[in-house]
Amino acid sequence: MRNRHSARIAREDKRDWVVKRRERTRQLIELGGLVAKAGLIDLTDDDRAVIFGLLVEAAARLRSEDRDNALLLWRRRGRRAYEALAPEREPRP
Structure with missing residues (x-):
């Protein structure tokens, strides 16, 4: 109690x-x-150095002149992935 x-x-x-x-x-x-x-845990066998490396690489790309194109591409891919998961997602309160 x-x-x-x-x-x-x-x-x-x-x-x-x-x-x-x-x-x-x-x-x-x-x-x-x-x-x-995103499946990164399974795809990397939970190798945190690899996952961190992927994130560091993404951050480097966002610091480059290609930032706007990268954001546009990743935003589109992310939205499509969310839409594909829509039946699985639980509604947010």
Whole structure:
């Protein structure tokens, strides 16, 4: 019973730093979900150096003169991939 009470208090904590930490945690979980949805975990056998290398490569491309073309291409691919997953996705509250 004491643990439930402590958990409830933690969930309802509205201090600025707690709210920011919670938001950052949610963002990181969502981004990890995107890595999983893209199939990168299975395709790389969960090799985090490879996944990180892919992300570093993407960041380098976004720093280049080809940024706008890369964003346009990746946005289109991402939207198509989301549409293909639509029947699987759970509706967001």
